[in-house]
Amino acid sequence: MNYHIALIPGDGIGPEIVAEARKVLDRIAEKYGHEFEYQELLLGGASIDATGVPLTDETVAAAKKSDAVLMGSIGGDTTTSPWYKLAPELRPEAGLLKIRKELNLFANLRPAVLYDELKAACPLRDEIIGDGFDMLIMRELTGGLYFGERKTFEENGLTTAVDTLTYNENEIRRIAIRGFDVARKRRKKVTSVDKANVLDSSRLWRKVVQEVAADYPDVALEHMLVDNCAMQLVKNPGQFDVILTENMFGDILSDEASMVTGSIGMLSSASLNDTKLGLYEPSHGSAPDIAGKGIANPIATILSAAMLLRYSLDLDQEADAVEAAVKQVLKEGYRTVDIESEGCAQVGTAQMGDLIVQRI
Amino acid sequence: MNYHIALIPGDGIGPEIVAEARKVLDRIAEKYGHEFEYQELLLGGASIDATGVPLTDETVAAAKKSDAVLMGSIGGDTTTSPWYKLAPELRPEAGLLKIRKELNLFANLRPAVLYDELKAACPLRDEIIGDGFDMLIMRELTGGLYFGERKTFEENGLTTAVDTLTYNENEIRRIAIRGFDVARKRRKKVTSVDKANVLDSSRLWRKVVQEVAADYPDVALEHMLVDNCAMQLVKNPGQFDVILTENMFGDILSDEASMVTGSIGMLSSASLNDTKLGLYEPSHGSAPDIAGKGIANPIATILSAAMLLRYSLDLDQEADAVEAAVKQVLKEGYRTVDIESEGCAQVGTAQMGDLIVQRI
Ligand SMILES: CC(C)[C@H](C(=O)O)[C@@H](O)C(=O)O
Ligand SMILES: CC(C)[C@H](C(=O)O)[C@@H](O)C(=O)O
Numbered sequence: 001m002n003y004h005i006a007l008i009p010g011d012g013i014g015p016e017i018v019a020e021a022r023k024v025l026d027r028i029a030e031k032y033g034h035e036f037e038y039q040e041l042l043l044g045g046a047s048i049d050a051t052g053v054p055l056t057d058e059t060v061a062a063a064k065k066s067d068a069v070l071m072g073s074i075g076g077d078t079t080t081s082p083w084y085k086l087a088p089e090l091r092p093e094a095g096l097l098k099i100r101k102e103l104n105l106f107a108n109l110r111p112a113v114l115y116d117e118l119k120a121a122c123p124l125r126d127e128i129i130g131d132g133f134d135m136l137i138m139r140e141l142t143g144g145l146y147f148g149e150r151k152t153f154e155e156n157g158l159t160t161a162v163d164t165l166t167y168n169e170n171e172i173r174r175i176a177i178r179g180f181d182v183a184r185k186r187r188k189k190v191t192s193v194d195k196a197n198v199l200d201s202s203r204l205w206r207k208v209v210q211e212v213a214a215d216y217p218d219v220a221l222e223h224m225l226v227d228n229c230a231m232q233l234v235k236n237p238g239q240f241d242v243i244l245t246e247n248m249f250g251d252i253l254s255d256e257a258s259m260v261t262g263s264i265g266m267l268s269s270a271s272l273n274d275t276k277l278g279l280y281e282p283s284h285g286s287a288p289d290i291a292g293k294g295i296a297n298p299i300a301t302i303l304s305a306a307m308l309l310r311y312s313l314d315l316d317q318e319a320d321a322v323e324a325a326v327k328q329v330l331k332e333g334y335r336t337v338d339i340e341s342e343g344c345a346q347v348g349t350a351q352m353g354d355l356i357v358q359r360i
Numbered sequence: 361m362n363y364h365i366a367l368i369p370g371d372g373i374g375p376e377i378v379a380e381a382r383k384v385l386d387r388i389a390e391k392y393g394h395e396f397e398y399q400e401l402l403l404g405g406a407s408i409d410a411t412g413v414p415l416t417d418e419t420v421a422a423a424k425k426s427d428a429v430l431m432g433s434i435g436g437d438t439t440t441s442p443w444y445k446l447a448p449e450l451r452p453e454a455g456l457l458k459i460r461k462e463l464n465l466f467a468n469l470r471p472a473v474l475y476d477e478l479k480a481a482c483p484l485r486d487e488i489i490g491d492g493f494d495m496l497i498m499r500e501l502t503g504g505l506y507f508g509e510r511k512t513f514e515e516n517g518l519t520t521a522v523d524t525l526t527y528n529e530n531e532i533r534r535i536a537i538r539g540f541d542v543a544r545k546r547r548k549k550v551t552s553v554d555k556a557n558v559l560d561s562s563r564l565w566r567k568v569v570q571e572v573a574a575d576y577p578d579v580a581l582e583h584m585l586v587d588n589c590a591m592q593l594v595k596n597p598g599q600f601d602v603i604l605t606e607n608m609f610g611d612i613l614s615d616e617a618s619m620v621t622g623s624i625g626m627l628s629s630a631s632l633n634d635t636k637l638g639l640y641e642p643s644h645g646s647a648p649d650i651a652g653k654g655i656a657n658p659i660a661t662i663l664s665a666a667m668l669l670r671y672s673l674d675l676d677q678e679a680d681a682v683e684a685a686v687k688q689v690l691k692e693g694y695r696t697v698d699i700e701s702e703g704c705a706q707v708g709t710a711q712m713g714d715l716i717v718q719r720i
Contacts, residue, residue: 078557093557123488123594145525150560160528161564165505168520195608197438197453200510204521230612231619234483234594248555252590252612259591 002035003313006066008059011045011092012286013296013349014072020298020353021070021305024325027357028309028318039066043099044074044092045083054095060102068312069103069279070305073286081288100141103279105271106171107178108141108250109307110283112237112257112267117330120341121262128236135240136186137257138179139250141271143171144201146247167201167246169208174274176212179244180219189220189241193229193249205246226253233257258283265297265338268304270311278312280304294348297336299326302356325359362395363673366426368419371405371452372646373656373709374432380658380713381430381665384685387717388669388678399426403459404434404452405443414455420462428672429463429639430665433646441648460501463639465631466531467538468501468610469667470643472597472617472627477690480701481622488596495600496546497617498539499610501631503531504561506607527561527606529568534634536572539604540579549580549601553589553609565606586613593617618643625657625698628664630671638672640664654708657696659686662716685719 007022009015022038029036041059048054054074063069075092078084083092099105114122114132122129148164176192183190192209194202206223213221224232226249232239233256245253258264267283282300290296303326310319334355335344347355367382369375382398389396401419408414414434423429435452438444443452459465473494474482482489508524536552543550552569554562566583573581584592586609592599593616605613618624627643642660650656663686670679694715695704707715 088557088563091557097558123484125483125485128483146558148522152560152564155528158528158530159564160526161560162508163525163559163561165523165525166520168515168518170518195611197448197451198457198506199523200512200521201523203448204512204519227611227615230590230616231624234616234619249612251555251587252609255587256590256594256616259594264591 002037003067004037004039004065005308006041006063006069007038008041008043008069008071009046010043010072010074010286011076012073012288012291014074014286016291016294016296016349017282017298017301018070018072020349021301023353023357024302024322024360025305027360028322031321031360032315032318034315041069043071043095045076045081047095048083048086048090048092054090054092055098060099063099063103063279064277066277068277068308070301070308071279071281072301073282073284075286077288097146099279100271101147103277104142104273105279106140106142107175107272108139109182109270109272110137110139110254110258110267111135112137112254112261114261115263115266115330118263118266118339121339122260123262124234124237124260130238133237133240135237135257136182136242137250137254138175138182138242138244139254140171140175140246143167144247165199165201167204169204172205172208173212176209176244178272179242180212180216183219183242184216187241188218189222191222191224191229191240191243193224193226193243193245193253195226196223197225201246209244229253230256233260254283263339264300265336266299266303268300268307270304270307272311276312276314278308280308294350295337296349297338298349298353299336302326302353321360322356325356328359329355362397363427364397364399364425365668366401366423366429367398368401368403368429368431369406370403370432370434370646371436372433372648372651374434374646376651376654376656376709377642377658377661378430378432380709381661383713383717384662384682384720385665387720388682391681391720392675392678394675401429403431403455405436405441407455408443408446408450408452414450414452415458420459423459423463423639424637426637428637428668430661430668431639431641432661433642433644435646437648457506459639460631461507463637464502464633465639466500466502467535467632468499469542469630469632470497470499470614470618470627471495472497472614472621474621475623475626475690478623478626478699481699482620483622484594484597484620490598493597493600495597495617496542496602497610497614498535498542498602498604499614500531500535500606503527504607525559525561527564529564532565532568533572536569536604538632539602540572540576543579543602544576547601548578549582551582551584551589551600551603553584553586553603553605553613555586556583557585561606569604589613590616593620614643623699624660625696626659626663628660628667630664630667632671636672636674638668640668654710655697656709657698658709658713659696662686662713681720682716685716688719689715
């Protein structure tokens with residue numbers, strides 16, 4: 001089949017890691033008889049440099065017309081990059097928030113997996129790791145504090161700033177359904193995270209999630225307060241299968257979960273809407289400090305490409321092949337510097353990409 | 361001197377642990393020639409059972425008249441306790457939120473300390489622990505999402521819920537000043553945590569904190585995004601001295617930090633306003649599952665009493681004596697079950713209290 005894939009190299013290490021993912025996609029196309037047509041799009045800092053804004057209408061239109069978007073990472077060093085002297089709505093991250101909204105990417109899937117071979121990199125003790133862990137954060141991505149009304153104004157001579165956290169039942173229902181659907185294909189457990197002892201939005205969240213759960217009698221549901229979840233991720237990460245939560249809590253908890261694995265260079269993500277279209281990107285940032293050095297780990301982006309094959313193109317077998325190749329390379333002892341350990345062979349970005357390609 | 365101390369035993373293990381802290385205070389009074397008059401007050405579940413509401417005007421008035429309030433812990437099992445069938449504003453936690461606001465307790469200090477003797481209980485690997493860590497979370501406690509307007513309503517046939525996150529510059533300034541003041545007495549570093557790449561309230565937060573920092577040239581300030589902070593607490597907790605943040609972020613991060621120590625039964629907290637009055641309580645919850653068994657760790661409450669001596673009564677020497685006694689008992693190898701380890705002597709709640717009293 002013929003597919004149109006939009007590529008957003010982005011900033012920092014973005015272009016390097018996207019190049020490797022593209023090699024992997026090319027190998028998949030060759031092996032399985034597909035044709036992938038790529039179109040490079042601008043977003044974030046690269047877009048600011050070229051056009052003055054972090055996201056243009058052209059990028060939005062082209063992304064909408066594509067079958068899927070694969071992104072590197074965007075943004076730069078927030079203290080030294082000139083992008084961060086711009087007004088907030090002109091900074092790289094504003095482009096990312098805007099494309100999420102424009103493409104209606106309400107469902108953000110972030111797996112946090114501890115690979116057997118990388119246990120030593122996990123910051124947690126072996127007793128805590130136990131049999132390991134493999135969870136998926138299902139984060140609502142187009143609502144809540146991120147997209148509510150906000151304003152800064154003077155009142156009685158005092159500057160005051162307001163952000164608004166709003167959810168309606170439909171926004172909650174559609175992400176909850178995604179959470180239960182994916183849990184059904186996994187270990188059949190959903191932990192819904194909220195702050196229902198304080199927030200009205202969390203009380204509505206809990207009620208709607210409870211209603212959705214009624215349609216999934218085969219999936220276990222538990223509710224957990226966000227502060228407790230932040231503790232449990234450190235105390236016993238193995239207890240989680242799918243964590244279902246709203247936008248801001250998901251931002252915090254998914255980063256915590258990814259660090260708990262100790263291998264953030266391995267973690268992919270998918271942002272989906274209610275069509276097949278999705279945006280795929282590594283969970284890590286643009287790491288400007290190592291950009292251009294050829295040492296960045298491309299695996300998170302390659303695994304994001306695997307998610308793209310699975311979720312947007314329905315190519316499960318091809319996705320499996322990519323994931324298997326990544327596991328194989330780890331097993332053979334190849335490591336980029338971020339996941340290196342004694343007795344392993346250290347390789348650079350391009351070499352890691354090549355090794356994976358060769359195993360597909 | 362003569363001091364009036366309000367005691368709120370609270371729910372679950374609350375009464376047991378407060379009783380031990382009271383013994384310790386009595387010993388301090390005896391040794392240093394003070395007189396502590398106690399008044400027991402109702403809050404939370406105990407108040408609901410006795411009066412129908414989680415906080416009465418009498419409790420508020422008596423707390424305001426006291427020199428300081430020492431609290432156990434409140435609330436019960438959220439799935440089985442009848443308190444959680446009540447409307448949200450009638451549940452135990454609502455009483456806690458209300459007393460914070462009524463007493464204007466805007467500054468919540470939560471130390472997260474790794475005791476040398478308890479390193480084995482820390483879930484993090486020794487390499488991550490390094491030389492250990494000792495941080496203080498300075499959480500804003502009377503603003504933000506916790507106390508903004510909220511409502512749930514129908515709109516176009518859809519139920520919608522809204523919470524509001526508001527801060528004015530004065531609310532930020534006063535907590536920032538507290539953060540810098542305490543950092544000055546510690547390792548002179550403030551990490552201000554916000555989500556300034558998204559929220560207006562965080563951008564104002566960052567601006568005001570920056571202004572306050574100008575008056576503390578001897579204290580280093582860094583800004584960190586909340587998602588990054590959730591990662592750094594796991595990756596390298598030793599980097600933090602004082603973490604300064606708003607209410608909801610502080611709730612999540614302080615719980616994460618306390619779990620990172622692995623000894624939540626050891627962690628105290630203080631909630632202060634702009635007078636000497638403060639409310640002191642352990643960082644942990646009411647642990648209804650072990651209530652009445654005489655095995656709860658009273659140390660967090662005893663250390664909260666030490667904070668009370670220090671911050672509300674200005675009795676630094678007395679506070680030091682309590683803290684030294686706790687360290688001594690740990691050194692001698694006495695442990696409650698939550699912090700037990702091989703070769704140590706396991707003791708119950710009252711025995712631990714007695715051991716500490718004997719060492720003052
Ligand atoms: C860059 C930032 C706006 C973004 C977010 O907060 O969503 C990032 O942290 C993420 O998690 O993708
Ligand atoms: C009980 C709850 C309302 C409270 C809070 O969120 O502030 C608690 O979690 C805490 O941190 O003291």
